[in-house]
Amino acid sequence: MAHQKVEIIINFLPFLSKEKILPFLEKRNEKLADQTLEEMLEGLVNYKLIPILLKKAHVKNTQKWQDCSLKEKENLSNSLGHFSIHITDTKDFSSAQCSRGGIPLDEINMHTMESLKTKDLYVIGELLDVDGDCGGYNLGFAWLSGIRCGKSL
Numbered sequence: 001m002a003h004q005k006v007e008i009i010i011n012f013l014p015f016l017s018k019e020k021i022l023p024f025l026e027k028r029n030e031k032l033a034d035q036t037l038e039e040m041l042e043g044l045v046n047y048k049l050i051p052i053l054l055k056k057a058h059v060k061n062t063q064k065w066q067d068c069s070l071k072e073k074e075n076l077s078n079s080l081g082h083f084s085i086h087i088t089d090t091k092d093f094s095s096a097q098c099s100r101g102g103i104p105l106d107e108i109n110m111h112t113m114e115s116l117k118t119k120d121l122y123v124i125g126e127l128l129d130v131d132g133d134c135g136g137y138n139l140g141f142a143w144l145s146g147i148r149c150g151k152s153l
């Protein structure tokens, strides 16, 4: 990854292809006439994203869709459907939420969490070679393996 150029493109409206976003906003504006761009985007994307998307599109939050130039409309549609982020680096280990690697699962009795190699040694949680996506999987695994271990003890 070092010195590589890495770009992430995000479509914040994945139910629409890039080309269909402008017509979609046009239609949405008909139903929500007289609203500011900020208000028009409410409920469509997370509210924390709205100022970022508007800034990227070089439009003001108080501006109205019908007052935008075609270029501004295209910019906003682009920032919603084709938001580009250049990855410059990753954070270091002190910011990590879980670590990879650990004791292989085939060395553990998964019903009791006891090591198959060393009697009376129990291994749970992150010490095992298990890692999940963020969203509760790692804590869940730590708790469940802990419960199994506790019960067997």
Ligand SMILES: Cc1cc2nc3c(=O)[nH]c(=O)nc-3n(C[C@H](O)[C@H](O)[C@H](O)COP(=O)(O)OP(=O)(O)OC[C@H]3O[C@@H](n4cnc5c(N)ncnc54)[C@H](O)[C@@H]3O)c2cc1C
Residues within 6 Å of the ligand: 096, 097, 098, 124, 125, 126, 127, 134, 135, 136, 137, 138, 139, 140, 142
């Ligand atoms: C900032 C952050 C955010 C996270 N967010 C999430 C999340 O949202 N969802 C999710 O699922 N997971 C999340 N995780 C990961 C999750 O917290 C861990 O996977 C989980 O806590 C691992 O549990 P564990 O019991 O194996 O280890 P730990 O929780 O690390 O517990 C190990 C314990 O052992 C103690 N210890 C270490 N050495 C010794 C020693 N020599 N003697 C005695 N005690 C010792 C430590 O002090 C620690 O209390 C996050 C982690 C971090 C750092």
